[in-house]
Amino acid sequence: MREVLIQAAEVVVTMDGTRRELKGADVLIRGGVIAAVGEGLTSEGQVVSAKGCVVTPGLINTHHHLYQTLTRAVPGGQDALLFGWLKTLYPIWAQMGPEEIHVSALTGLAELALSGCTLSSDHLYLYPNGARLDDTIAAADDIGLRFHPTRGAMSIGESAGGLPPDSLVEREAAILEDCIRVIDAHHDPRAGAMVRVGVAPCSPFSVSRELMRDAALLARDKGVMLHTHLAENDEDIAYSLHHFGCRPGQYAEDLGWTGADVWHAHCVKLSSEEIGLFARSLTGVAHCPCSNCRLGSGIAPVRAMRDAGVKVALGVDGSASNDAGNLIGEARQAMLLQRVQNGADAMSVREALEIATLGGAQVLGRSDLGSLEPGKRADLAIWDVSGLEAAGAWDPVAALLLSGPTRVKHLFVEGRQVVAEGQITTLDLPRVIERHNALARKLAR
């Protein structure tokens, strides 16, 4: 079986049961799985020096809209709150098609890979001009990242009192049919799966109560996970109270949207009762700190969630509201934001790193990922702490969030090298960027 030996790391951050950090350790990978972690390991296979590097589990991104990498920093969307921001961007997104969806996914996933991400989710909830979820799955396969795409949807257009334009909404029967199609075509429930598909109506303000309920039934029938946006800001709470007569937590619970197979993005405005509900029901949260700052949504009560036992992971969110897709940067922002609200001891570097790795694996139901231990899949990020950003750092692990680096030196997914010496090995990235920029210019026209 193919072997890779990651040799002589400055520190290996295992994220194992006792959170061991091993100085001078090696990681041996055999056939895509971690075979051993420790000192003095040997191999006849590929040997990669990790001298001067910190090795961590691959970071996991649990919320994104990859297509939005084509609409970063759009004038008119730069300073708006959520609902105004959406109304500015919907008509632009409606011009996209299969090529835009595919190329933007390549760009967004490349950006994530360079920032240490080995598994990303994506929430694609609009399918203009023949675009399909398959277009993003092909992109993840091209680059070699593990992927958890979710078949999103919008069904309540403006004429029916919803937020999106009618041209971007789909019939609910067609949405459910396509969910079944993509699950049957791509979902892999096995350990080590490179693709798992989820079901993800966009948000309570863009689909009906019936679709939320039917989506939950369908997902449970198929054994796949459920994902949506929830309790993102005050407008979102007001919409829920006005249209549904209850808070988002109650709405989710009534329609089957709580449980270990559900994760909600944002949850900035969860009440203490809702935090209790999420903890009891094992419902997960994708915390998106940069997007929450950018859209002025507020500070998610991550400290209170974690203390209550809620599973919390990180998401960069779409690149029209971040507008970066740097996952190690997102971990730093998560740490800083809790400190703004709750003081300097509210979240340590190591807790933020845990949320970014193990937390993501827990939220996405991936007990095969999230730590560097024998038997786990070989997804790992190798960070060079011998360069400028970490120069003078006394604690190289803490440096990852306090000072940098913000890009990986090497990245392995299922034991395959996706980044080598800071470069994506699986794509001609300059060509992808050129094509991406051409498509963005076309949209701007």
Ligand SMILES: [Zn+2]
């Ligand atoms: Zn989002």
